[in-house]
Amino acid sequence: MGRVDHLDRVPRLTCLVSERDDLTLLPALAEVGVDGFQVRAKTYGGRALCALTERVLGAVAFTDARVLVNDRLDVALAVGADGVHLGASDLPVAEARRVAPDLLIGATCRSRAEVLRAAGDGADYAGFGPVFATTSKAGVPSPLGPEALTPAVGVIPLVAIGGIDAARVAAVVAAGAFGVAVIGGIWRHPDPVGAAKELVAAIGG
Structure with a gap:
């Protein structure tokens, strides 16, 4: 089956959420403009991941933010x-x-060929990266650099990930990114909500 047109639902700023993060901040993050939350808890089994995702869904239920699950289609559907x-x-x-x-x-994609394949298979967007070096996930490939985004533009929206903070948003948007996905740029900041607000402003309309 081909891709359903979900382009208006692809978040511009996705905050990845794990079991270690302060879920009480999620409503405030959504209020300042985080429009996507991706639940990623690599060590969790299905039952625990369902419970965590339900907490995230509940926290942003009265906002327009989208909640996605990393890896687990069964959990997302459940x-x-x-x-x-x-x-x-x-x-x-x-x-x-x-x-x-x-x-x-x-x-997840790292080249135009992979983006084309993902689009043909029905993906709505490509998580492209890591763009910069990151310490948020072990064993990731070497960073691609923002210039790697440009050849992959024009197929489906590219969401840049990897080492992105507010100071780096302009470079990835200029290279063609539709949006960004952030872990440390929010959660390791002394003021996560303030950092999210800066990211939203950097992405712009």
């Missing part, structure tokens, strides 16, 4: 999340789209 983000070793995008035609689906 708890009524808005979407799923799939990496290279996860369920194939085409299978996820067949099972969940209405879900927002993202795919």
Whole structure:
């Protein structure tokens, strides 16, 4: 099945959320303009991940923010999340789209060829990176640099990830990124809500 047109639902600023983060801040993050939350808890089994995702959904229920689940289509469907983000070793995008035609689906990509493949399989957006060096996830490939985004533009929206903070947003947007996904740029900042507000301003309209 081909991709359903979900472009208006792709977040501009996604904050990745784990079991270690302060979920009480989520409503404030959404209020300042974070329009996507991706739940990623790599060590959690299905039951614990469902519970965590339900907490995130509850925290932003009265906002326009989208909630996606990293890796686990089954969890996303079970708890009524808005979407799923799939990496290279996860369920194939085409299978996820067949099972969940209405879900927002993202795919991790590092080149235009991978973006084209993901789009053909039904992905709504490509999580592109890591753009810069990051310490938020172990074992990631070497950073691509913002210039790697430009050849991949024009297929589906690119959401840049990897080492992004407010000071680096302009470079990735200029290179063609539709949006950004952030971990440390929010959670490791002394003022996570203030950092999110700066990121939203840097992304612009």
